[in-house]
Amino acid sequence: xxxxxxxxxxxxxxxxxxxxxxxxxxxxxxxxxxxxxxxxxxxxxxxxxxxxxxxxxxxxxxxxxxxxxxxxxxxxxxxxxxxxxxxxxxxxxxxxxxxxxxxxxxxxxxxxxxxxxxxxxxxxxxxxxxxxxxxxxxxxxxxxxxxxxxxxxxxxxxxxxxxxxxxxxxxxxxxxxxxxxxxxxxxxxxxxxxxxxxxxxxxxxxxxxxxxxxxxxxxxxxxxxxxxxxxxxxxxxxxxxxxxxxxxxxxxxxxxxxxxxxxxxxxxxxxxxxxxxxxxxxxxxxxxxxxxxxxxxxxxxxxxxxxxxxxxxxxxxxxxxxxxxxxxxxxxxxxxxxxxxxxxxxxxxxxxxxxxxxxxxxxxxxxxxxxxxxxxxxxxxxxxxxxxxxxxxxxxxxxxxxxxxxxxxxxxxxxxxxxxxxxxxxxxxxxxxxxxxxxxxxxxxxxxxxxxxxxxxx
Ligand code: UDP
Numbered sequence: 478x479x480x481x482x483x484x485x486x487x488x489x490x491x492x493x494x495x496x497x498x499x500x501x502x503x504x505x506x507x508x509x510x511x512x513x514x515x516x517x518x519x520x521x522x523x524x525x526x527x528x529x530x531x532x533x534x535x536x537x538x539x540x541x542x543x544x545x546x547x548x549x550x551x552x553x554x555x556x557x558x559x560x561x562x563x564x565x566x567x568x569x570x571x572x573x574x575x576x577x578x579x580x581x582x583x584x585x586x587x588x589x590x591x592x593x594x595x596x597x598x599x600x601x602x603x604x605x606x607x608x609x610x611x612x613x614x615x616x617x618x619x620x621x622x623x624x625x626x627x628x629x630x631x632x633x634x635x636x637x638x639x640x641x642x643x644x645x646x647x648x649x650x651x652x653x654x655x656x657x658x659x660x661x662x663x664x665x666x667x668x669x670x671x672x673x674x675x676x677x678x679x680x681x682x683x684x685x686x687x688x689x690x691x692x693x694x695x696x697x698x699x700x701x702x703x704x705x706x707x708x709x710x711x712x713x714x715x716x717x718x719x720x721x722x723x724x725x726x727x728x729x730x731x732x733x734x735x736x737x738x739x740x741x742x743x744x745x746x747x748x749x750x751x752x753x754x755x756x757x758x759x760x761x762x763x764x765x766x767x768x769x770x771x772x773x774x775x776x777x778x779x780x781x782x783x784x785x786x787x788x789x790x791x792x793x794x795x796x797x798x799x800x801x802x803x804x805x806x807x808x809x810x811x812x813x814x815x816x817x818x819x820x821x822x823x824x825x826x827x828x829x830x831x832x833x834x835x836x837x838x839x840x841x842x843x844x845x846x847x848x849x850x851x852x853x854x855x856x857x858x859x860x861x862x863x864x865x866x867x868x869x870x871x872x873x874x875x876x877x878x879x880x881x882x883x884x885x886x887x888x889x890x891x892x893x894x895x896x897x898x899x900x901x902x903x904x905x906x907x908x909x910x911x912x913x914x915x916x917x918x919x920x921x922x923x924x925x926x927x928x929x930x931x932x933x934x935x
Pocket of ligand 1: 493730
């Protein structure tokens, strides 16, 4: 009897919520195109395998201590993970590949390629040692991906110290980023050496890959995609926001979403609620937290606010709010530990999103046509926020001013004033363009077809 050979794709996400979501979504898309899926993951931030019964999950030991899993220093965490995971991944792949080739049943799977994040800097050499093609997943806006690789060079060119008079100027090699944004991306003194060598490593280990899959589309990233050939010679697959492809939805949340958000939203008028969430990593001081709380309360408008436990320095959750704060809102405000964000953004009652502009959140907001207030803290958030406010003009930038009056003013401009209506019109146009790109004939759809053909040819 002739053997049926099913192609298996191995995916290895960085253990961060913002990387796990697009990687698992990509896995669902590839599964729907006929590939078998194996997810290799670390013990730290392990995805819930029970939410994805059609995939095989294999866990490797990452060697992080409990203190290391709790550090706020993501760069340190990524460095440790990269140091610790090479051998475990190698062993895991060796077993998988051996198992596949010794299988004598009528249906056989063949490991075809490894897909992992650019932030894993040892995986290219591991893949090479098995003659396995490696595709890199870029979960950033592609402009940021290209730009952040230039940071060591920008630093060498003597960018710092930055005179105040230049703070608002654009960074010539990294527009539309302003110089004051770049200062925040370049890291503090103690991080510089680590950060630059990590970025150099990312560039070195991405170049020999077989291609890069980008969670963006031509409609959002045309210029940087056109520039990419100056750096990379391999094919680039901008397959669009992964969560709007036509595959069954399932959560990849590391935290339990509070489902009471939805019936609470149901009780509110259309486009009347401001959704507030700063993603899975951002933390803030207690005084910043209290300024946001007062700013929201003073608007007298409805808000749904995600405050992750541990995200306010020195506090477990929201205990620093004044006694009676929640009661004083008279039902207009709701605070949860984690929300079903996609459902919240898609809800008719959600009219605005105060966001840190992580790339996933930015894409999710665009895809649901929800105008934004940008409060970026670190890294790519600063660039995404510039696109939102300065290029696409689909949001209002707080310019880092975490102050109650500023917050109240921005919320009113977005939710009540005519400026908000103009922003809404613009984001609706962009929403349509991006959603169209993943439909048959659209740019992302074509790119996905090309990616599927490529993986099939391995
Ligand atoms: N998210 C969620 N519930 C929340 C907050 C965030 O499901 O309460 C999801 C959100 O939909 C997004 C991801 O977590 O997919 C956050 O990724 P993003 O790139 O926006 O930010 P990061 O967490 O990486 O800073």
